[in-house]
Amino acid sequence: MTDWQRLDPRTLATQPVATVAKAIVPAIAAMVGLGSAIGLNFALLIGIAVVVGAGALPWWTTTYRVTPTHLEIRRGVLNRTTVTARLDRVRSVDLEADVVHRVLRVTKVAVGTGVDESRLELDSLGVDEAERLRVALLHGSRPTDEPAAPAPVHEIARLDWSWVRFAPLNVGNLVIALAAFGAVLSQFDQVIDEQRVERAWHWLRDSDVPLLAGGVLLAGLLLWVPCACLGYAVRWYGLSITREQGKDGPTLRRVHGALTQRATTVEEAKIRGAVVRRRALVGLAGGAELHLLTTGLEDNETHLLPSAPRELVDDVATDVLGERAALRAPVTAHGAVARRRCYVRNLRDALLTTAGTALAVWLARAGGLGLAVWLPLVVLVVAVPVAVATAELHYRRLGHTLTERYLVSCTGTFTASRTALESDGIVGWRVHQSFWDRRRGLAQLVATTAAGKEQVVVPDVPLGEAVAVAAAATPRMVEGFLA
Amino acid sequence: MTLPAPSLREPSHRVSQRAPAYWRVHAAVAAVVMWLTAVALLVTVLLVPGGWWSVLLWVGVAVLAVAPVPWLTLAPRIRFDVHRWEVTDIAVHVRSGWLSRTDEIVPLSRVQTVDSAQGPLMRVFGLRTVTVQTASSAGTVAIACLDDAVAQEVVARLVAITAATPEDAT
Structure with a gap:
């Protein structure tokens, strides 16, 4: 196929809708402004013409073709630009379709070439055409008019509706939801004047506070649980993770989404490790989520699985990483000194908080504000047990180990994370000791990598152990520098 | 045991x-x-x-x-005692710090770029810093304050070795 192809004609419909959705507020403002000057009907006509024109422009100016060696995309009328990507450099082909796209059965195609942030995008192609292009780019077969030969597909995981039970336990999402709620509420700050606040305050003082708090909590819970479940269901509807045979080895493909549907493909050769996170309440309920550490994608920490039962998450991760030990092997604790470090750090924070409260109370009283003298004492009584408990928890979650192929680091206080990074994916080491670390013989071991967040930290590990781990994980790199 | x-x-x-x-x-x-x-x-x-x-x-x-x-x-004085560097055929090892200690090791097969830089004040003292970058933004290693001539030599050597190891740098 060497002919230049256009985008799907249905793009003419999707683009204006996207443009309008993005620019609805300024568009209306401009229309009203223009309308008062030249008459509303005329302004409306101009508005429609602009929107339709903006939609037609990409369709009119963009063409693409697949040659035996390259994918070429040509854009522009006066300023013609041609973007090309070598087919053997194509690392990922992602499809994304929002509601409008899905109604019209078209989809966006984004082609990644393994270099960060340079993606070739086609917005949009028909669903069948996009699938043909995807297969052609990833599996090397030239796109033809008959449907591609079905590649052997092996399903690794599929959404089970029982997983929705974890959604309300994800308190992090609650914080995000509350922040959004607060942002919406702040739009009404003109309505809330001092009088109302005062009246509310009086009403609050006269009412039964525990009963009221219980009621608010219950109402919040009743509102939060269905919202969280709905959010989870909409985002992860139809999740399926499959393995296909790409032209240079197997690829993982993840499809999900009820409204906006996304299909992401990752070459398995680009996977350098995984992170299993057990968030506070989700973890207590036996759930976990899975992220992949990859290189050369736009987002190098692919969220592969949402909150799901831990057994299943570990099974999927084992399948992807090819090693059970990376997920389940017991980890080495960092020892008494590291534990002491955890306690000292937390107790110091507790004492600083107390001191801060004491200072605030003192300043307030000096300024004539009657804050209770015993307030710092209350803070101390609460903060110290919390500090001790979290220190112990933090220490128990700290650990590392080295399996046959992976460096494993476990960290976290409330959220327990287990990061497995392939030893082959380590592109350097840093052993850092602060002044206090040196006095205690601890070190912060950092394995740098191109994948994920670009580094994996093994914190507060005894110095000798840090060096031993580095030497064992990458003997060739470190051996020459050992004493 | x-x-x-x-x-x-x-x-x-x-x-x-x-x-x-x-x-x-x-x-x-x-x-x-x-x-x-x-x-x-x-x-x-x-x-x-x-x-x-x-x-x-x-x-x-x-x-x-x-x-x-x-x-x-x-x-x-302390930094001069602590700061050390070494380039073997396999890796770069740099130690730095005065109150803290940092050891950094980067294998030459994973090096992507080798830079050298000299600020105006460094020029007065005839010093130059060699920076080695890998595919990880967290894995950049600097050999600070080398003699200008030594730095040029190190850069040339690093470039020669990294060019000879055609491994995928990620």
Whole structure:
């Protein structure tokens, strides 16, 4: 196929809708402004013409073709630009379709070439055409008019509706939801004047506070649980993770989404490790989520699985990483000194908080504000047990180990994370000791990598152990520098 | 029986003999700014009638006056003793810090770019810093304050070795 192809004609419909959705507020403002000057009907006509024109422009100016060696995309009328990507450099082909796209059965195609942030995008192609292009780019077969030969597909995981039970336990999402709620509420700050606040305050003082708090909590819970479940269901509807045979080895493909549907493909050769996170309440309920550490994608920490039962998450991760030990092997604790470090750090924070409260109370009283003298004492009584408990928890979650192929680091206080990074994916080491670390013989071991967040930290590990781990994980790199 | 824990040996080369002098001048510039600020604070505290905050100002003056002293006296000497580097055929090893210690090792097969840089003050002292970058933004290693000639030599050597190892750098 060497002919230049256009985008799907249905793009003419999707683009204006996207443009309008993005620019609805300024568009209306401009229309009203223009309308008062030249008459509303005329302004409306101009508005429609602009929107339709903006939609037609990409369709009119963009063409693409697949040659035996390259994918070429040509854009522009006066300023013609041609973007090309070598087919053997194509690392990922992602499809994304929002509601409008899905109604019209078209989809966006984004082609990644393994270099960060340079993606070739086609917005949009028909669903069948996009699938043909995807297969052609990833599996090397030239796109033809008959449907591609079905590649052997092996399903690794599929959404089970029982997983929705974890959604309300994800308190992090609650914080995000509350922040959004607060942002919406702040739009009404003109309505809330001092009088109302005062009246509310009086009403609050006269009412039964525990009963009221219980009621608010219950109402919040009743509102939060269905919202969280709905959010989870909409985002992860139809999740399926499959393995296909790409032209240079197997690829993982993840499809999900009820409204906006996304299909992401990752070459398995680009996977350098995984992170299993057990968030506070989700973890207590036996759930976990899975992220992949990859290189050369736009987002190098692919969220592969949402909150799901831990057994299943570990099974999927084992399948992807090819090693059970990376997920389940017991980890080495960092020892008494590291534990002491955890306690000292937390107790110091507790004492600083107390001191801060004491200072605030003192300043307030000096300024004539009657804050209770015993307030710092209350803070101390609460903060110290919390500090001790979290220190112990933090220490128990700290650990590392080295399996046959992976460096494993476990960290976290409330959220327990287990990061497995392939030893082959380590592109350097840093052993850092602060002044206090040196006095205690601890070190912060950092394995740098191109994948994920670009580094994996093994914190507060005894110095000798840090060096031993580095030497064992990458003997060739470190051996020459050992004493 | 457990084996004795391994440790990293000192990399073989020191940085330039002129590095401590450069560090001292560098610190002196910062020190002058801090002392001028301290003088300004002192004038303020003496001229303006005192309040509860004058204690804080005195503390500020003391801190600003004393803080630069270690960087002018002790730090350059200690850093010169600590800072070491070594380039083998396989990897670069750099040690740095004065209160802290940082050991960085980067295998040459994963090096993506080799840079060298020289600020105006470094030029006066004939110093140059060689920076080695990998595919990880967290994995950039700098060999600071080498003699200009040595730095050029190191760059040439690193480029030659990395060009000869055609491994995928990620």
